Amino acid sequence: MAQPALAQGTRKQLKTANKFFEQENYRASIPYYEQVLAQDPNNALALFRAGIAYMSFDKEKASDYIYKAQKLKPRVSRDVEYWLGRVDHLNYNFDEAIAHFQAYNTTLKDKDTRKKELAQLIQHSKNAKVQFNTPKDIFVKNLGPTINTQWSEHSPVISQDDQVLLFTSRSDNMNETPVVTETKKSKVKDKKLAADGQYYENIYEARRIDEDEWEKPRSLSTVLNGKGHDASIQVFDNDTKLLMYRNDEDGDIFYSEKSGSDWTEPKKLNSNINSKSYESDAFITPDGQTIYFSTAKYSEDGTLDIYYSTRQPGGDWGPAKSIGNAINTPYDDDSPFLSRDGKTLYFASRGHNTMGGYDIFKSEWDEVGRKWGRAENMGYPINTPDDDTYYRLSPDGTYAYLSSYRIGGYGEKDIYTINYIKNVTIRGQVFSARDSASVIPGVELVFSGKQADNTALSYRDVTKPGTGDYQVNLLSGRTYQVAVSKDGKNIETQEFEVPVSTNDSTTIVKNFYVPYVDTTSQFAFNKIYFDTDKYNLRPESITELNNIARILKANPGINISVEGNCDSRNTDEYNMVLGQNRANAAYNYLKKQGVAETRMVTVSYGERRPAAPNDSPENMQLNRRTEFRVILGEGETMPQMNGTGTSTNSGGGAMMSPSSQPRMTRPLNPAPGGTSAALEPGKNTVKLDDGTKVKVKVDEDSDKVKIKTKGPEGSKSKTVTQDGTIDAKAKTATGEKTKVKTSNE
Numbered sequence: 001m002a003q004p005a006l007a008q009g010t011r012k013q014l015k016t017a018n019k020f021f022e023q024e025n026y027r028a029s030i031p032y033y034e035q036v037l038a039q040d041p042n043n044a045l046a047l048f049r050a051g052i053a054y055m056s057f058d059k060e061k062a063s064d065y066i067y068k069a070q071k072l073k074p075r076v077s078r079d080v081e082y083w084l085g086r087v088d089h090l091n092y093n094f095d096e097a098i099a100h101f102q103a104y105n106t107t108l109k110d111k112d113t114r115k116k117e118l119a120q121l122i123q124h125s126k127n128a129k130v131q132f133n134t135p136k137d138i139f140v141k142n143l144g145p146t147i148n149t150q151w152s153e154h155s156p157v158i159s160q161d162d163q164v165l166l167f168t169s170r171s172d173n174m175n176e177t178p179v180v181t182e183t184k185k186s187k188v189k190d191k192k193l194a195a196d197g198q199y200y201e202n203i204y205e206a207r208r209i210d211e212d213e214w215e216k217p218r219s220l221s222t223v224l225n226g227k228g229h230d231a232s233i234q235v236f237d238n239d240t241k242l243l244m245y246r247n248d249e250d251g252d253i254f255y256s257e258k259s260g261s262d263w264t265e266p267k268k269l270n271s272n273i274n275s276k277s278y279e280s281d282a283f284i285t286p287d288g289q290t291i292y293f294s295t296a297k298y299s300e301d302g303t304l305d306i307y308y309s310t311r312q313p314g315g316d317w318g319p320a321k322s323i324g325n326a327i328n329t330p331y332d333d334d335s336p337f338l339s340r341d342g343k344t345l346y347f348a349s350r351g352h353n354t355m356g357g358y359d360i361f362k363s364e365w366d367e368v369g370r371k372w373g374r375a376e377n378m379g380y381p382i383n384t385p386d387d388d389t390y391y392r393l394s395p396d397g398t399y400a401y402l403s404s405y406r407i408g409g410y411g412e413k414d415i416y417t418i419n420y421i422k423n424v425t426i427r428g429q430v431f432s433a434r435d436s437a438s439v440i441p442g443v444e445l446v447f448s449g450k451q452a453d454n455t456a457l458s459y460r461d462v463t464k465p466g467t468g469d470y471q472v473n474l475l476s477g478r479t480y481q482v483a484v485s486k487d488g489k490n491i492e493t494q495e496f497e498v499p500v501s502t503n504d505s506t507t508i509v510k511n512f513y514v515p516y517v518d519t520t521s522q523f524a525f526n527k528i529y530f531d532t533d534k535y536n537l538r539p540e541s542i543t544e545l546n547n548i549a550r551i552l553k554a555n556p557g558i559n560i561s562v563e564g565n566c567d568s569r570n571t572d573e574y575n576m577v578l579g580q581n582r583a584n585a586a587y588n589y590l591k592k593q594g595v596a597e598t599r600m601v602t603v604s605y606g607e608r609r610p611a612a613p614n615d616s617p618e619n620m621q622l623n624r625r626t627e628f629r630v631i632l633g634e635g636e637t638m639p640q641m642n643g644t645g646t647s648t649n650s651g652g653g654a655m656m657s658p659s660s661q662p663r664m665t666r667p668l669n670p671a672p673g674g675t676s677a678a679l680e681p682g683k684n685t686v687k688l689d690d691g692t693k694v695k696v697k698v699d700e701d702s703d704k705v706k707i708k709t710k711g712p713e714g715s716k717s718k719t720v721t722q723d724g725t726i727d728a729k730a731k732t733a734t735g736e737k738t739k740v741k742t743s744n745e
Contacts, residue, residue: 010039014046020197026053028197044073052083055090057150059386059407063087081107085121089356089385091407094129098122121356124385128355131380135452137421139477139500140381140406142414146214147206150411151198154403155281155390157232159239162395163208166242167415168231169217172199194229201229203244221262236284243282251278253293272309272317280304281335281390285342291317292336292345298322304332306347326372327363334358335389340397345372348389353377357387360402382418391418399502419502426498426508427471430463430484433513435526439468440516442486447472447496449480476501484514491516525551525560525628528586529621532569535581537589545586548628549593556599561629562587563603565611567620572606579604586626601631 017032033050036043051065066087069076077083085100105118147153149171157166194200202225204217224230226246233243233253240258244266245251252274254266268274273282275297282293289311294304297320305328307320327333329351335358337346343365348358352375360382361375377383382391382402390403400418430445432438440463447459457480459472474480477500484491491514498508525548528541537545552558564583566575583602591597612619683697697706707719716731 010036010043014043017046018049021049021053023195025195025197026056029053030057042072044069044076047072048076048080048083051087055087056405056412059087059090063091078107079104082118085125089121089125089128092128092132092385094125094132094385097125101125124354124356127353127377128380128385131355131377131383133453135380136378136382137452137475137477138379138381139419139421139502140402141417141419142409143214143416144212145410146216148410148414152412153415154413155232155245156392156401156403156415157235157242158392158394158401159235160395164239165206165208165214166220166232166235167204167206167217168201169204170198170201170412172202200227201231203230203232223265224256224263233282234284236286237288243284245280249274249276251280253279253282270316272320278302278304283336283338285338286340292323292338293320294334294336295320301330303330304334306333306336324372326374332358335391337392339393346378346391346393347375348391349375355380355383356385358389359383360388360391387413421475421477422501422504422506423473424476424498424501424506424508425471425473426510427469428509428511429468430470430512430514431468433515436513439463439466440486440514441465441468443468443470443491443514443516444483444485445470445472445512446483446485447474447480448483449475449478451475474498476506482512484512486516527625527627530582530624530626532567532620532624533578535564535578535585537585541586542589545589546593549590549595552590552595552599553593559599559601559631561601561603561631562590563605563609563627563629565605565609565623565625565627566607567623568607568610568614569620572608575606576604579606582624582626586628 013032013035017029017036020026020029020032030050030053033046033053036046037050040046047065048069051062051069054062054065066080066083070080070084074080081100081104085097085104088094088100089097101118101122105115108115108118142148147165147167149169151169151171153167153169153171155168158164159166203220205220206214206217208214219225224242224244229245229247229251231245233245235242242256242258242263244254244256246254246266248254248268253269255269256263256266258264269282269291273279273291273293273295275295277296279296280294282291284291290308291310292306292308294306296302296304298307299305306323308323309317309320312318322328323336323345327345327347327349329349331349331351333347333349333351335348338344339346345363345365347361347363349361350358352359352361354377360378362378363372363375365371366373378391382388384404384406386405388402388404390401392401394400399420402416402418403413404416405413406416426447430440430443432440442465443463445461445463447457449457451457457475457478459474461470461472463470476498479495479497482494482496484494494512496510526544528544529538530536531538548560552560562583564579564581564586566579566582568575570578580602583604587597587600587602590600607614607623611622611625614620614623683695693710695708704720707717709715709717718729
């Protein structure tokens with residue numbers, strides 16, 4: 001007994017749904033079709049008609065329903081191929097849409113008037129395919145759920161200061177859902193609802209919070225919002241007057257004036273503008289002398305054309321004149337809007353080379369011919385396969401507002417902003433990934449990407465000497481492949497995603513860390529670290545010292561400075577000795593690995609060259625270290641060095657041994673953020689564990705430091721440091737002499 005009752009309920013729901021569908025009240029029909037499908041999921045007719053109803057609200061669901069209906073019942077409707085073409089076109093399946101339209105065309109008789117429509121739809125799909133495959137670099141952004149709802153929002157109007165937005169919505173106070181009930185004739189009971197089951201259009205106002213946020217919209221006074229459709233068109237005369245649409249006599253253009261915080265009763269423009277036919281939209285030029293408007297008055301089939309009128313001496317509008325055949329087509333041409341300089345006309349049209357439905361076009365004013373030029377489709381993604389209308393420039397002309405029904409929106413038509421994607425400045429440095437601190441000069445970076453239409457983009461720079469800085473100015477809103485190379489050899493290629501920027505003043509810092517060791521720089525080797533008050537080598541230090549020994553033996557022309565450092569836990573004199581012992585520990589190990597002692601010089605900085613402030617155990621650990629820096633003898637040039645090959649050195653010559661090496665008693669080049677104590681003028685003497693005597697003299701009011709050493713076996717050295725420069729002379733116990741001149745830069 002349950003089965004017949006269920007079937008009876010389904011038939012009743014289907015009957016109600018079909019009545020709403022036939023009245024083109026598609027939104028009202030959907031809940032009844034869904035009730036049928038909940039009980040009978042394979043009801044082909046319910047699926048087919050529900051799919052058609054969903055085309056204005058959910059394109060993807062519409063496609064699923066119509067395709068499923070056709071699969072269940074191939075002849076679910078004589079027009080099924082037509083609707084498959086329509087839904088494929090809306091979902092960007094242009095080749096499939098053309099095939100369905102062509103298949104449907106074969107079912108029509110030669111004199112069938114629908115063949116003309118099909119030819120146009122096929123051309124729309126061809127146009128759309130071309131536009132979609134050659135997109136513009138344009139960023140389309142939804143205004144968000146504060147403005148847009150499941151209902152239709154359109155006709156954006158922005159105040160001169162860009163802070164107030166007037167727009168038209170078919171919602172009711174932006175938050176209610178109409179309840180549609182069946183009557184004997186399936187008419188709508190709720191007086192707020194139009195015949196199509198939706199609320200009447202009303203004008204709303206929203207105030208800007210910031211660049212991306214708006215306050216909750218409020219409905220304007222009942223003076224503007226009457227019982228039928230009312231829509232915003234334009235504010236003019238310093239935002240004191242409002243052009244608006246009202247569905248009086250099939251639709252007319254009205255105006256209202258600001259009165260305090262409210263508006264006056266709208267008044268209809270004269271009969272040169274309004275008629276008993278449909279007038280939909282208008283635009284008054286900034287000087288107030290010309291009005292462009294859309295009217296069906298002069299067409300034989302009721303389609304819209306754009307006309308214009310100028311003010312007469314008495315102040316009212318004069319006779320209307322056509323804007324010309326370069327703009328007007330046999331199809332609807334609507335929604336005129338002029339740039340501030342009056343040289344560019346934007347409008348919506350179902351003619352020309354539209355992608356389908358209304359597209360936005362522009363035309364440039366020909367000063368010589370005194371006429372508007374050829375209409376140009378503004379392309380994808382401004383235009384889509386569905387309706388795109390009400391293109392309105394922002395007050396400063398840098399972006400535009402648009403009403404459109406797009407996949408991913410909030411319901412029917414939404415309001416969007418249109419921004420041209422701009423260039424951004426990318427700057428930064430290239431570091432060695434080995435220590436994340438060594439900058440690499442002379443690195444070439446090539447950023448390769450594509451424009452929206454797949455045209456190749458390429459930007460290049462080379463990192464600067466010393467700083468490793470680079471800078472490029474490139475098009476934002478895409479992913480770039482960044483090829484990093486040095487001396488013509490590729491190091492690696494990285495992927496870098498650059499976000500969209502809609503202004504030309506954006507700067508992004510991007511540092512690159514690459515697997516490259518610049519063995520010709522002072523950062524050729526990693527540092528080694530020590531425990532507190534110790535100078536014995538850790539196991540990990542042995543590993544690094546083995547690597548240094550391997551490179552030095554492979555490059556016999558390279559000499560290094562071995563530099564000991566301490567934290568600030570003890571006295572300056574103590575730390576000078578401890579730093580020397582740390583340098584000696586590394587020196588002695590390298591010597592045992594076969595590195596000639598004449599190729600190494602040791603330096604102690606004590607606590608005077610911190611890598612980080614001595615304010616935490618972690619930072620103090622960074623300061624207890626020995627560093628390795630490539631240096632040159634007098635007259636030498638920097639050799640080329642690698643990890644496996646050999647090198648040449650123009651100067652040659654022996655360097656000082658540790659027993660004859662001066663200890664530096666001040667930092668030559670403190671690390672950024674580090675601190676260094678000033679040396680006190682005067683003299684002091686220190687004796688090392690091997691018996692070497694070190695004398696240090698700091699000149700009065702001078703940055704100059706003199707250091708003399710004398711070893712127990714008779715070796716001697718003299719070093720003068722000033723402004724980061726070392727000038728040293730040494731004599732070994734055997735009488736061999738060496739000179740060293742270097743800089744800490």
